[in-house]
Amino acid sequence: MKRRLSFIVFVILTIRLYGLDFGYNFVKLPKSPYESIFGYGLVSFEDDAFASINNPAVVPSVRYAFSGTSYLADVKYGTLAGQFREMTIGLMFINSGEMAKFDENGMNLGRFSANFIDFKV
Numbered sequence: 517m518k519r520r521l522s523f524i525v526f527v528i529l530t531i532r533l534y535g536l537d538f539g540y541n542f543v544k545l546p547k548s549p550y551e552s553i554f555g556y557g558l559v560s561f562e563d564d565a566f567a568s569i570n571n572p573a574v575v576p577s578v579r580y581a582f583s584g585t586s587y588l589a590d591v592k593y594g595t596l597a598g599q600f601r602e603m604t605i606g607l608m609f610i611n612s613g614e615m616a617k618f619d620e621n622g623m624n625l626g627r628f629s630a631n632f633i634d635f636k637v
Contacts (some may be wrong), residue, residue: 541633542610547595548583565597569606569636589613606636 517616533534547554548566567574583596590613610632617625 542593542608542634545587545593545595545608545610547606547608548581562572565599566595566606568599568604569595603637606634608634608636 525578529619547569547591548564550564551566551570563588565579566583579600580598582596586592587610589608592613593608595606595608597604600619612626612630612632614629617628
C-alpha cells in the first residue's frame, strides 16, 4: 500500500511539474515601460506605480498607472496598477486578436479570440 501511494504521489508531482512547461507564459512580460527599458529588471522609481506590483514595500508618489501596447501581430496587452492606502492592486491583460478556427479535417469553423487576465492584490 505504501509503494502504491508513493507511486501515485510521484506521478501527480511529476505531471504537475511537467505541465508547467507548456503554454505561453504571459506573466513574465514587462509590466511597465521602465521594466521593459531596463531588461525586465526590477527597478523602482519614485513616480512609477508599477513598481508596487513587483515589490509591495514601494510607496510610489503616483497612485495609478496604465500601460498598453500592441505586442506581436494582432496581440495587445496592457497593465493597470493602483495603490490604495496599504494595498496594491495590479491587473495585466492580453487580447490575442481573432484567429481562424479549424477542425481536424481542415473545415473552417469560424473565428475566435482568446483573452488572458492576471489579477494581483
